[in-house]
Amino acid sequence: MSRDEGPEVGRSLHLCGIPAHVLDVCQASARRRQARWPAAASARRAWLDAAQATRGPHLRRRPTSTASMFDAGSTGTRIHVFQFRMEDRGVPSLHQETFRSIQPGLSAYADHPRECSAGISELLKVAQSTVPASLWSSTPVLLRATAGLRLLPEQKAQDLLDTVIAVDEITPFLSGGDSVSILDGVDEGIGGICYRIISSSLKIPSMSVGMLDLGGGSFQITFSPQDEPPPTRTINYFSTCASKTKAPVSYLGLGLMSARLAILGGVDASPSVGGSTELVSPCLAPEYSGSWEYAEVVYTVRGQKAGEPLYEACVTRVEKFLYKKLLKVSEAADADFFSLSYFYDRVVDLGDEGTVHVSDYVNAAKRVCSGLSVSPQQSPFLCLDLVYISVLLQELGFSTDKQFKLAKTMNHVGLSWSLGAAFHHLNTLNTH
Template sequence: MKKRKVAAVFLILGFLLVYLMFILHRDSSYNADPLRDTVSTSTPQPLGLEHEENGESFQYGIMFDAGSTGTRIHVFKFQVVDKEIPRLKNETFKAISPGLSAYADDPDACTPGIMELLEVAKTSVPQSLWSVTPLVLKATAGLRLLPGQLADKLLDKVRALFQESPFPSKEESVSVMDGTDEGISAWITVNFLTGGLQSSDSSTVGILDLGGGSTQITFSPKDEKTIQISPVDDIRSFQVFNKTHTLYAHSYLGLGLVSVRRAILENPDFGSTVVTSICMSPDFETTFEQANIIYTLKGQKAGEPAYEPCRTKMEKFLYKKVTKVSEAADLDFYAFSYYYDLAAELNLIDLKKGGTLRVSDYTTAAQKVCGNLVTSPPKIPSLCLDLLYISVLLQELGFPLDKELKLARTINDMETSWALGATIHYMETLGFFPKTSPIPDRAVTDFSPIGSPTKSRCF
C-alpha cells in the first residue's frame, strides 16, 4: 500500500513538472513573437527599439500602400519616450506605377516592383532592427474593385515575397483595406499631425479624401444625434494612445474621380461606337475598349454650352448615391488627394503649401473652365467634368457653398497619407509603442477596433 502511495505521489509530481515546463516554453515562445495578437503586461519595454548615442529611442514601421494608380512604400521612424505619444521624426517614401491591380492576370509580374520597394526598406531601417520592424501592405480601391479570386492571387504573391524578406510579416499583414478603415486611418494621420490626438478636449478635425476609385468622409461627431441616426456601419469606435474615439466614417466605392470619369464618359448607347460628351472640349478625341468593343469618345460640338448640361449630368449621376451629413457645415475639415491636386492645377492654392478654399471656389472654377472649352481647352481634358463633380459631391454631402475647407499635402512637413495612421494603429495595437498616460475622453459603452462597427450607438 505504501509503495502505491509513493508511486502516486511521484506520478503527480511528474505531471506537475511536465506542465510547468510546458507553460514556461509556451510563454517564452509567445513573448518572442514581435507580431503577437495581444501584448504581455510583463514586457519591460516596447519592441524594436534602437538606442542611439544621445540616449533617444526610436522605432520603425513599414507600410505599403497598394492604390489604384500605384504602389507606395512609407518607412516611418518614430521617437519614443516612456508614457508619451510617439513623435514622428522622418519618413522615407517611394512610389512606383502602375498599381498592383494592373497585374491581376499575371501576379508574378508584380515581383520586380515589390522587390524594388523592399530594397528601400532595407536601406532605411538599420539592419539590426530588420527582425523587429513590422512590414504591412494594405490595398485600397484598386483591389477592392477586382473579383475576389484575382485579388487573392495578387495578395498571396505579395505574402510570399514578404515572407522571404528579413522583416516580420503575418499572413493578415497583407490585405485589402476596407474603405471605411482607409478614412479612419487618414483621420488618425491628420489628427496626429495637428495635435488633436494629444489634446484632452475634443478639438479634432474631419477629413475628406477623393481618390481614384473611392471617396471617404470621416469625423468625430459633436452631436449625439449624429450617432443615433446614422447607420450602424457608419459609426466606429476604437482606441489609440489610451483614448477612445468614436467616428462617423463612410466610404463610397466607385465614387472616386477616375471611376466617375469612366462611368460618365464611357457609357455608349446601344449600337453606336461613337460617344459624345458635353463635358469635353470639341477638339478632344480618344478611344477606349469595353466588352471587347473599341469605342471613340469625342468632345461636344463647337458652340454648345457645357456648364449647365454637364452639371445636370453630375446631379443625376449622384442622385441618392451619397448621404448628407448634418454636422458638415459646423466642423473643421481637411481635404486631400484630387481635392488638392485640381485646386493646385488651377493655382487656387499653393502647390507645396496648400491653402484654404470655399466649396463655391470649385463651382466658380467649373463655370470658368466649362465656359471656355472652345477658346481655352484645359490641359486636363476632363477638368470641366472633374470640377463639377467635386462641386456637386461636396454639396450632396452637406457642405454649403460658403463652407471653408483646408487643403494640405503635408502638415509640419509630413505627408498626410492614411498610411501613417494605419501604421500608428497597427504598431500600438501590437505593443510596439510604450503605454501612454490616459487622456480624458468621452466615455462610450463599448468600442471596437478598426475594421468592425461599434456595438454602441450612444455615448
C-alpha cells in the same frame, strides 16, 4: 493621392493615445486574420524578441520602432517607412518618414498578377536603404490595398495579394500572415487616428476638425458628428483619446477616376467591333476626340455635339450619377475641414493652394468648361473633374461659401491612413 517625388524625410509628429476599447476592436480584426494565417503569431513573437535584443536600457524605457507600410492605391503604390519614438507619458511620436511611389496601381496588373512583383521589389529596396540592416528582422513590412483591389473580382484581387505575399516572404523584413491584405471596414477607421494627428498638431478642438480625402477609387470623409450619429450600417464609429466620436465614411466607387469612368459611360459600355470602346460625353469639348486608359483598358473618348452649354450639361450628368449615393453631413457644416488628394491636386492644377471654398470649385468648373477647346492646354478632363468635385461637395450638404483647408503634408509628413495603420500594427505587436 500620390507624391511622386521622393524619398522625403519628415519631422516629428505626435500621435495621441488610443482607448483600450478601440484597440480591442482593431485587435479583433487582427486576430481574425491571424486565424487564417497561423504564422502571424510566431512573427509577433519574433518581432518582440528582435526588438528587445536591439534596445538598450534607455530604449527600453523610450523604445524606437520602425515599420514599412505599402499603400496599394488605385492609381499607384507607395511605401512609407515610419520610425516612431515613445515620448514622455507613453505618447508615441513619428520621428521620421521616408516615402516613395510608383505607378500604376496593383489593380492594373489584374490580368497579369506576376508582373506587379517588380514594382514591389523596387519599393522594398527603399526600405532596405532606409532601415539599418541590424533592424531588418524586427521591422514589419505591411501592404494594405485600398479601393483599386476592392473593385476587382475576388479571385483577381487574391491573385495579386498572393503575388505580393510571395515577394514579402523572401524579404529580410519581419512578415506574417496579416502582413498583406485589403483594407477592410474596421481598418478604414484607423484613418481616424491620422485625423486626430491633425487636431493635435494644430491645437484645434477635436469637435471642430474634419478631413475629406478624394482618392482614385474611393472617397472618404471623417468628421465629428455633433448630433445623433447617422445609420451604423453605413458608418463605423471610433472613439479618440479625447473620448470624442469620429465618423469615418468610405464611398467605394466615388473616387475621382472611378467616377470619371462612370460619368463618361464606361461602366456600362461594351467593346465595339475590333475591341475598342468609344465613350461620348457631355463633359468633354464637343470637338474633342482622344484616348484615355483606365485599369488597363484604353477608351476612345469624344465630346457630345454642341447643344446645351457644356457646364450645365455636365452638371446634369454628374448629378444623375451621384443621385442618392451620399449622406448629408449638415451637422459638420461648422467643422474646419482639410481637403486631401484630388481635392488638393485639382486646385493646384489651377495654380491655387492654401484654402478653397466650394464656390471656387464651382467658378473654376464654369471657367474651364466654357473655355474648353479642341486642343486645350490643360487636361481635357479638367472640366469633368471640377464639376464632379463641386457637385460632390454640394450633395454632401456643404454651402457654396464653405471653406476648406488644402493639405498634402503636415510637418513634411504625408497625410494618409498609412501612418495610423502602421502605428496600430506596432502597438498590436507590442501587446501580444
